[in-house]
Amino acid sequence: MSSPTGPANGLPVRMPRPRQTGRHRRPEPAVAPEGAPALVLAVPGAPSAASRGLAEEVISIGRSELPGLDARIGYLEGADGGDSEFPSLSGVLTAVAQERTARAEFARAAGLDVPAPIGPDAVVVPLLAGPDGDLLRRVRQALMDSSAAAELADVLGPHPLLAEGLHVRLSEAGLARADRARLFTVATAADGIILATTGGEEAVQAAGITGMLLAARLAVPVIAAALDQEGSVAAVAAELRGSGSVQLALAPYLIGPEAADGLLDTACKEADCTAAEVLGAYPALGKLAVAQYSAALGIQLGAAAQ
Secondary structure (H helix, E strand, O other), X not given: OEEOOEEOOOOOOOXXXXXXXXXXXXXXXXXOOOOOOEXXXXXXXXXXXXXXXXXXXXXXXXXXXXXXOOEEEEEOOOEOOOOOOOEEHHHXXXXXXXXXXXXXXXXXXXXXXOOOOOOOOEEEEEOOOOOOHHHHHHHHHHHHHOOOOEEEOOOOOOOHHHHHHXXXXXXXXXXXXXXXXXXXXXXXOOOEEEEEEOOHHHHHHHHHHHHHHHXXXXXXXXXXXEOOOOOHHHHHHHHHHHOOOOOEEEEEOOOOOOOOOOHHHHHHHHHOOEEOOOOOOOOHHHHHHHHHHHHHHOOOOOOOOO
């Protein structure tokens, strides 16, 4: 048994590894510089406990990737006012700018020697896998409606880590092998994948890049389709079946909150296939959010988003 102060006598004690020296030592993890702007995660869709939990998980992983990170959550359909459970993106940005100004004024009044603020007040990272034009226009409008000097980062994809996440979700649903090196078979494994996204043709083209990475992982054809474009999913299903695929599966190229209720169910009926779960709080999303924030500021993160 262990005591409150450590392991009981006789048990081995894990000691910290000494730091390696020379060219083989591991690089020190990046730390958010003092005075760096806040990362504000822009969450689309109707606010809910589920979307808040997802966003908080992404932020938590982001903070572990970049210690010292000031990270906030703002909702595109959130409410204005500081006491709101789901604060609007514009409201969060305004609050960030006001806090930054107040800190600077306090430091000057107290005669403190503190580093000057770096860059804008905030970097806004959309919680989107791909370029949904309508949602991104609303994000830009929120930036203009705020009193903050904010910069808009890129969406999270396309990226190999998202292809990995899609593979994981398909394997969890029994629609793909978890590892191509293994010899076991999955009876329900799909031989054709519909990569379903939102945002129209631009989003479909961007999703196609991740789709190629997913196809390489699964060794089956993957074609992107737009959930919010009538006939797109059915056309892709017909194309896959016409090329010889029999068992189709739908892989949502979605994080979750950006998709309207019922879209995936309707798509599955149109394609006559089953679907994997959305990406949700897949751990790579936190890494990618910090990578986009860091790219906007020119911070080197080493292997954070490799």
